[in-house]
Amino acid sequence: MISENLKNLRLRNKLTQEQVAEQIQVSRQAVAKWEKGESVPDLTSSIALANLFQVTLDNLVHYEDEGLGLDLPPKGKHFFGIVKLGERGQIVIPKKARELFHLQQGDRLIIVGDEERGLAIVPEEQMSQFFSLVKTPLDPPSDS
Structure with missing residues (x-):
């Protein structure tokens, strides 16, 4: 290898x-x-x-690409395998991913999408922290 x-x-x-x-x-x-x-x-x-x-x-x-033709990922990037979409749209997040990102049963995840780039799954807590950082007003209030 x-x-x-x-x-x-x-x-x-x-x-x-x-x-x-x-x-x-x-x-x-x-x-x-x-x-x-x-x-x-x-x-x-x-x-x-x-x-x-x-x-x-x-x-x-x-690292082995397991016949998928995927390059060795850069540091900090991961490929956890392929999941199958269930009849009702459910997926199972691989154990290694759950452990790495400290996901537990009952955690809330946000699904976001970009029509050109695809879907992403983000823990609700991380998305909330991101939104709180960008909630600053664009224009400071005027004194008049």
């Missing part, structure tokens, strides 16, 4: 093996061996690679 992820990330970022090697201070041959699966980077090099490509260390090492 790490060998494929390294090669894909390098190509996506339009870098040569030599450029990657220079940036993380290893030899080009080391990068070539990692991409071929002949060896694996040590922890220090793995952390440097994750930082270089702005991905999590876990995704660098373990």
Whole structure:
């Protein structure tokens, strides 16, 4: 997995093996061996690679696209899998997503949509905090 992820990330970022090697201070041959699966980077090099490509260390090492053709996500972005829309419009949010975002039974979620970009699900509490930040008046009240 790490060998494929390294090669894909390098190509996506339009870098040569030599450029990657220079940036993380290893030899080009080391990068070539990692991409071929002949060896694996040590922890220090793995952390440097994750930082270089702005991905999590876990995704660098373990990510598999599972035949979906999805690239390794950048740090802070997640792909939790595919959910199926039920007969009455219900979906089940994957456990990993519920845990990461601390969602619990009974939490209220807001569904927002953009006809060009799709749907988003936002916890009501976060949306309320956002709205309170933008509720400032556009024009200050006049004194006249």
